Amino acid sequence: AQSVAQPEDQVNVAEGNPLTVKCTYSVSGNPYLFWYVQYPNRGLQFLLKYITGDNLVKGSYGFEAEFNKSQTSFHLKKPSALVSDSALYFCAVRLSLLRSYIPTFGRGTSLIVHP
Amino acid sequence: DAMVIQNPRYQVTQFGKPVTLSCSQTLNHNVMYWYQQKSSQAPKLLFHYYDKDFNNEADTPDNFQSRRPNTSFCFLDIRSPGLGDAAMYLCATSRDPGLYEQYFGPGTRLTVT
Numbered sequence: 001a002q003s004v005a006q007p008e009d010q011v012n013v014a015e016g017n018p019l020t021v022k023c024t025y026s027v028s029g030n031p032y033l034f035w036y037v038q039y040p041n042r043g044l045q046f047l048l049k050y051i052t053g054d055n056l057v058k059g060s061y062g063f064e065a066e067f068n069k070s071q072t073s074f075h076l077k078k079p080s081a082l083v084s085d086s087a088l089y090f091c092a093v094r095l096s097l098l099r100s101y102i103p104t105f106g107r108g109t110s111l112i113v114h115p
Numbered sequence: 116d117a118m119v120i121q122n123p124r125y126q127v128t129q130f131g132k133p134v135t136l137s138c139s140q141t142l143n144h145n146v147m148y149w150y151q152q153k154s155s156q157a158p159k160l161l162f163h164y165y166d167k168d169f170n171n172e173a174d175t176p177d178n179f180q181s182r183r184p185n186t187s188f189c190f191l192d193i194r195s196p197g198l199g200d201a202a203m204y205l206c207a208t209s210r211d212p213g214l215y216e217q218y219f220g221p222g223t224r225l226t227v228t
Binding site for chain 2 (some may be wrong): 034036041042043044045046049088090101102103105106107108110
């Protein structure tokens with residue numbers, strides 16, 4: 001079984017400040033972890049993923065995420081938020097097994113960046 | 116640019132009137148997915164195709180059907196839409212199962228009157 005939790009429905013941050021969107025996961029094995037962003041009335045857009053290797057993953061638009069196996073977390077971060085980063089963010093997890101390729105999505109976190 | 120295309124972007128149908136949503140991809144990906152998303156919630160997987168193999172989620176209502184006539188196209192048929200079926204429908208693709216992320220289309224927003 002696999003599950004992912006995004007404990008915050010909404011995150012508010014001022015433009016220029018660092019942002020963190022939290023994600024924790026539960027899988028019975030090694031995880032593959034993903035972050036997606038969704039702008040209003042659009043589909044999800046891939047930001048970054050952790051498969052193996054370096055725990056710090058860099059992705060699109062200046063976002064990065066750190067895989068922490070002991071805390072089963074994969075928090076999304078950005079050093080300096082932009083108003084245009086305001087969107088809905090989804091974390092997803094799947095097992096690192098070929099037959100388990102269907103990801104499980106978190107419920108999403110709405111990021112609001114204030115000017 | 117390679118992409119996932121959904122048509123139409125907005126669809127209005129009447130209660131009980133069949134409707135078909137379409138998805139096409141130029142990525143040549145093996146796996147295609149249909150998701151239902153309501154009110155900024157997590158996307159809910161309805162079914163997916165791995166090549167020609169159809170996989171239905173256990174809780175997908177019988178009212179929802181899908182067809183994949185070839186690698187590039189996939190259709191979602193709603194046989195008798197109810198008011199509760201109003202949602203955003205997202206099509207996604209991915210390469211062979213492995214290390215790969217999903218690519219999503221822009222979605223079709225379905226309204227049921």
